[in-house]
């Protein structure tokens with residue numbers, strides 16, 4: 295066989311279709327399947343990008359160590375610059391973290407069900423994935439049970455997404471910190487992709503503890519998914535180690551400019567986060583009122599909700615939305631989530647529009663069953 299031995303059995307990221315991109319007619323779509331922001335980046339970002347285009351230097355490689363961006367991240371996180379490194383997305387940061395801190399055949403523990411790309415990344419490098427689980431039913435975090443399981447698990451790295459995608463579960467920061475402290479030989483990768491929506495963070499722990507790394511992204515609340523920028527917070531030793539293998543050219547000049555400008559216009563992001571929070575509350579309330587058509591709604595301080603529909607309705611529902619250019623995430627292929635679907639929360643206006651479509655679908659179902 296040509297190719298790496300361990301890739302033979304590795305399963306790809308439980309990829310879903312990216313239907314919105316296949317839609318070429320330039321129609322207005324409601325893209326609620328990948329938890330991106332549903333609005334454009336801030337006008338400050340757009341202006342900075344326009345200036346970058348006219349200024350030239352497009353034939354240059356990007357800045358290898360952008361001090362403006364690092365300084366903005368320092369101001370944003372309130373951590374010293376030597377505790378911060380930026381990457382071409384948090385997915386890319388995860389790859390570097392696995393590469394720098396684990397070896398082939400090491401076990402990586404993943405608190406599941408969660409963001410599947412991490413499993414694919416670990417398996418793609420010949421690491422073995424073992425799971426810790428959130429409690430069945432409402433996916434709540436049972437600290438004692440996770441701590442007990444972890445005690446007996448010989449693993450090099452532990453991945454915990456907080457708040458968790460797609461369940462919305464929030465792990466208590468004091469408990470997380472205790473877990474990190476109790477396992478000094480394990481590295482904890484805490485994925486805070488949805489930090490802006492939750493305001494829950496273990497960031498300050500990197501000032502005291504060496505076995506924790508926090509990843510964050512510009513793809514969600516900052517509306518910069520297409521630019522692929524993320525960053526990592528950890529102790530200076532870990533940041534130095536990972537920076538040795540990071541390819542600094544991979545964060546494009548436009549991405550650096552966009553991320554820096556986004557951090558200079560935090561009011562824009564804060565307003566969007568507030569908008570999403572209001573829209574989520576309103577939308578969840580409406581959904582819950584649709585019982586028994588909607589069987590279950592799981593939500594947390596994020597820009598998505600996880601829902602379960604009445605028996606067998608999911609495929610028809612997804613098709614109904616897709617026919618109206620609304621895209622949501624089906625978890626059919628996910629071992630623990632096959633009955634669920636996830637909907638990204640956007641603005642109140644967008645969620646109102648979605649609810650109007652759902653209402654038509656429900657009425658049709660009621661008519662059928664009458």
Ligand SMILES: Cc1ncc(COP(=O)(O)O)c(C=O)c1O
Nearest residue numbers: 383384385409459487511513524
């Ligand atoms: C938990 C989590 N981590 C990371 C990512 C990817 O972030 P990035 O766009 O920075 O690679 C996502 C995107 O869905 C996510 O949900």
